[in-house]
Structures are given as C-alpha cells and as structure tokens.
Amino acid sequence: MMLTDEIPNIEINKDLSHQQKVDKEYGPLESDEFLYLSQYDNLIAFESPPIEEPPYLTTFLTYLNYLILIIIGHFKDFFGILLTPNDFSDVLEKDGHAPYYSKFESFYVRRLKTRIDDGFSRPTVGVPGRYITCIDRYSSNYNKTFQYTNETTTCLNLSSYNYLGFAQSQGQCTDFSLEALNAYGTGSGGPRNQIGSTDLHQKCEAIVADFVGKEDAILFSMGYATNANLFTSLLNPNCLVLSDELNHASIRFGVRLSGATVKTFKHNDMKDLENIIREQISQGQPKIHRPWKKILIVVEGIYSMEGTMCNLPQLINLKKKYKLYLFVDEAHSIGAIGPKGRGVCDYFNVNPNDVDILMGTLTKSFGATGGYIAADKHIIDRLRIDIMTCSYAESIASPILAQIISSLKTITGEINPGEGEERLRRIAFNSRYLRFGLRKLGFIVYGMDDSPIIPLLLYIPNKMPAITRSLYKRGIAVVIVSYPATPIIASRVRFCVSSSLTKSDLDRILSEMDYFGDKYYIKYAKGKHNDEPFDDKPNATLTMFDKSTY
Numbered sequence: 001m002m003l004t005d006e007i008p009n010i011e012i013n014k015d016l017s018h019q020q021k022v023d024k025e026y027g028p029l030e031s032d033e034f035l036y037l038s039q040y041d042n043l044i045a046f047e048s049p050p051i052e053e054p055p056y057l058t059t060f061l062t063y064l065n066y067l068i069l070i071i072i073g074h075f076k077d078f079f080g081i082l083l084t085p086n087d088f089s090d091v092l093e094k095d096g097h098a099p100y101y102s103k104f105e106s107f108y109v110r111r112l113k114t115r116i117d118d119g120f121s122r123p124t125v126g127v128p129g130r131y132i133t134c135i136d137r138y139s140s141n142y143n144k145t146f147q148y149t150n151e152t153t154t155c156l157n158l159s160s161y162n163y164l165g166f167a168q169s170q171g172q173c174t175d176f177s178l179e180a181l182n183a184y185g186t187g188s189g190g191p192r193n194q195i196g197s198t199d200l201h202q203k204c205e206a207i208v209a210d211f212v213g214k215e216d217a218i219l220f221s222m223g224y225a226t227n228a229n230l231f232t233s234l235l236n237p238n239c240l241v242l243s244d245e246l247n248h249a250s251i252r253f254g255v256r257l258s259g260a261t262v263k264t265f266k267h268n269d270m271k272d273l274e275n276i277i278r279e280q281i282s283q284g285q286p287k288i289h290r291p292w293k294k295i296l297i298v299v300e301g302i303y304s305m306e307g308t309m310c311n312l313p314q315l316i317n318l319k320k321k322y323k324l325y326l327f328v329d330e331a332h333s334i335g336a337i338g339p340k341g342r343g344v345c346d347y348f349n350v351n352p353n354d355v356d357i358l359m360g361t362l363t364k365s366f367g368a369t370g371g372y373i374a375a376d377k378h379i380i381d382r383l384r385i386d387i388m389t390c391s392y393a394e395s396i397a398s399p400i401l402a403q404i405i406s407s408l409k410t411i412t413g414e415i416n417p418g419e420g421e422e423r424l425r426r427i428a429f430n431s432r433y434l435r436f437g438l439r440k441l442g443f444i445v446y447g448m449d450d451s452p453i454i455p456l457l458l459y460i461p462n463k464m465p466a467i468t469r470s471l472y473k474r475g476i477a478v479v480i481v482s483y484p485a486t487p488i489i490a491s492r493v494r495f496c497v498s499s500s501l502t503k504s505d506l507d508r509i510l511s512e513m514d515y516f517g518d519k520y521y522i523k524y525a526k527g528k529h530n531d532e533p534f535d536d537k538p539n540a541t542l543t544m545f546d547k548s549t550y
Helices: 018-025 056-083 085-091 103-111 113-119 172-184 199-212 223-234 249-258 270-283 312-322 344-348 377-386 388-392 398-412 419-441 463-473 503-519
Strands: 131-138 147-157 216-220 239-244 261-265 294-300 325-329 357-361 371-375 453-457 479-481 492-496
Touching: 056 085, 056 103, 085 103, 103 113, 113 463, 147 503, 172 398, 199 216, 199 371, 199 398, 216 223, 216 377, 216 388, 223 249, 223 357, 223 371, 223 377, 223 388, 239 249, 239 270, 249 294, 261 270, 270 294, 270 312, 294 312, 312 325, 312 344, 371 377, 398 419, 419 453, 419 503, 463 479, 463 492, 463 503
Parallel strands: 239 261, 239 294, 294 325, 325 357
Antiparallel strands: 131 147, 216 371, 357 371, 453 492, 479 492
16 A cells, blocks of 8 residues: 555556547547537627525535534544644644644644545546546545555546647647657757747747737746736736636735735626726825826636636726726636637637737646736737746746647647637537536536536535545546635536537536436526527537436
C-alpha cells in the first residue's frame, strides 16, 4: 500500500488499437443531426435564465444537515482535544509556539470537506478526452491520507475543461507540437534555448489577436496570474472597479493588489449596475469627491460555477452611455461558444472593439496552457513594459505555443477545413441536449442554454459524496462543487461538456442520472420542463434516451 505522494506508475491503452485510442479520446460523430449552431438571437432581449428555488423542505433539510454536522464536529473537537491531544497538534499550542491555524478557521475543512475529499482532485493518467483514466484509491482514516490499489477506472469524462477536445495524444495539434519541440527544444527560448520571446511567441500572439478581433495580444504562462497581475498595470487608488459579485478569485485578487476602490453589483443585474454607476459618478472619490480617474466594469464571459453568461450587449450600452471601460474575462467562453468559436462577442454578434480588454485562458478550449490579454496596441505596449507576470514567470514553452497555434488554425479552417466547425457545432449540440435532458427529468439546472458548463443543484451536503461516488462506480467522472466556491447551501454537481462526447454518451449520462435522481431524491424541480432545445431544428429534437439500452 502506498501513501498519497507515492502514486503508482501505471501504463494505459497498451492493448488498444489505433482507432480505439482515437475514439477513446474523441468520439466519432454519429449523425449530422447531432450538430447545432451556437449564436444568440439579437432580436430577443437578453434575459438571465431564471433561478429555480428548491422546495422549502429541501432548504430546511439542508440547514438542518449542516447544523447536525457542526454540532457533532464541535463535540468531537472538545472530547478529542481532552482525550487524544496528539491528533489535534495542528490546532494546539506546542512548546510555546502558536498553532498552525485556529480550530474555528479550520473547522470546515477538518470536519466537513475532508470527509468528501475522495470526490476532489482524483489523480488521473493519460489524456482527459472523451474518457479519462482515474487511479483508484481508498482511505482508512476519513480521507486524511489515501492508499493506492495499482488499479484504474476508465470513466466517461464530464470533469475536464477540454471543451473542443484538442487535448489529444495524436492528430494535427500533436504533430505541430512535436515539430516545434524538434525546432526549438523543450524550453521557452529559441533554437539555443534562450529564455524569453521568440518568433514563435510573436506569431502566436498575432494569431490570438486576429482570432479575437483585437489589434494586439500578449501571452502569459498561467491563466490565474494573467488576472492576478493585470490590474496593477491599469489601475491605481484613484480608480473604481465595478465587479460582478460572481467574478473569479483571480479577478478579485488582482483588483485588490491594484489598490482601486471596488463596488460589486448583483450578478448580471444591469439595473443594479447602472444605479451604482450613477451614484459613483455623482459622488466621486470618497472624502475628496473628485471624479474617478478611471471606471472599469469587470465581468466574465461564462461564469464557471453558474454556467451563466454576461449580458454583453447591455454592458456595452452602459459603457458607451457613461464613457466607461469594459473588461471581459473569457476563460470559459473563448473557443467554446459562438458560430466561429470566438467567445461572447461572436456569440452576441457584437464588435470586439466595443470591449476595451479581452482576457482569456489557453488551457481549456485549446488544450494548452497559459493566458492572454488582447486589446488596442497602445494598451498591450504598456503591459509589455510593466506587467509583473513577464518579470516573474517563464514564457510559454515552444510545444505549447505550437498546440495553441494549431488548435486556433483548426478552428478557423486553415488546417483540416471543416473539422473546427464540426467541433464547434458538436459542443453546441451536446451542451443543449444534456442541459434540456436533465431539466426534463426534473433536476434544477442553472445556466444559459448554450453554456458547456451545466450545474445541477444538490443542496443537501450528503448528496455530494453520494452522487460522485455512485457515478464513479458506474464509470462517469463528474465534478462536485461546494463552499467556498458556491454558497454553502447551494452545493452542486457540475457537468463539463465537450465536443468529444457522442449522443450515445449523453444518453447514458441521462439514464444514470434518471436512476440516481430517483434513488437520492435530488429531482427538486417543481415541474418537468418540456421546452424545446432545438427550436430552429425540429428534426434534431430526437427521441430522448432509451433507458432499457443501458
């Protein structure tokens, strides 16, 4: 038996044929009917999807469950410290030294999260494609440590951000990466492996800028650091940031570093945002009441925990009306939505020049790593001079740059014409089909119809380990999300849809969820939805899954 840091070296796929390996990473298209175009109808006023509330009994049971867990946890802490103090050395003083952390601060992690840690951060091997191979493990001490069994479980993958399926071990992206590896070496430099930018970096930045519709772009080796260090170069204490209340932690961290004043507005509530804008313009800076030097609206394209999208048309209207600046984080939207895969601007059919700064990550839709900032050239030139990320991080390695370039060229049709369009249409179909299928079964599901992130609400805490463990045993890998990433009473299972999945895969997921939804009583919707996922394609409605097949 092995401890957590002794993950076994496991060989996978050695007995599979070439075609089986390809299909395992990216499923074949079963029919041309299973394609859809992801684009918003601008003739319809944007409305955030309604938030369906659970029954009062479910809300009561959720609070009651947490109350019982808290009482039992404090009871165990009290008697555990008296009887077995060695087990609590981290929260007790020792030899005159303060504890590592307080009992109160660590209570949630120790008494709640740790008990379901087997559902988080499962180690994997191989490609996170259509299927993902997880290393089996178990714990004999309530998930404080894990032991590995030297066995694996191959699961249908709904847990990765590999939206377009470009994270493959073979294909044009892999070929391009190998060519770059031979030409530039393993480092981030040129043929002699110097540290710094190369012609490949410049080429990649130009392709990214052209893809998103901006004058210039700058690349960074980490998506989180892109946001965490950006705002210090753009803002100062005389500036104001208007931030959506559900913005990502990297945005919040970066804004705090800048020293700017922050005002949050309700998620996607344009009336609340406009009220704050009018108030702040009229009042100005605190104490001195001088006008703000800069007011920046900060939103995300797709919100990773909710599956909702920003109201980009209305945000642009407010920006122009009050002469503000607009920043959009497209970490989850670039490549995943829009008829050409160019994010929320493409999806809402608006001019990218109406957005001052576009940020995105290259980790998700493009199967690579890193992030980018795209904007007017004078903004990018300023960032090249003083943004901290370039000073304290290495530049992106050449094989990764080749992966980015080849995936972007596949989407635009420069490589393998038609393949990129098919991937975009497949993820659009898969997102709608699975979302509407779950709603018809009676689950409460958040998010926009075209979003590849589909949160299914669980609420009661013991449902989280129940659903993730049960699906894992059935060969389906999903993500469970709880506090602090979500409100403590709004725990959920999150399906991350990919174009690599087939309709048969989605039918299998729906069949399993139908069974477990009844078994664990998580069909909280007040009435089953019968709305149509493909209004303009009646033939693509298709017959919902046949449970007897599975």
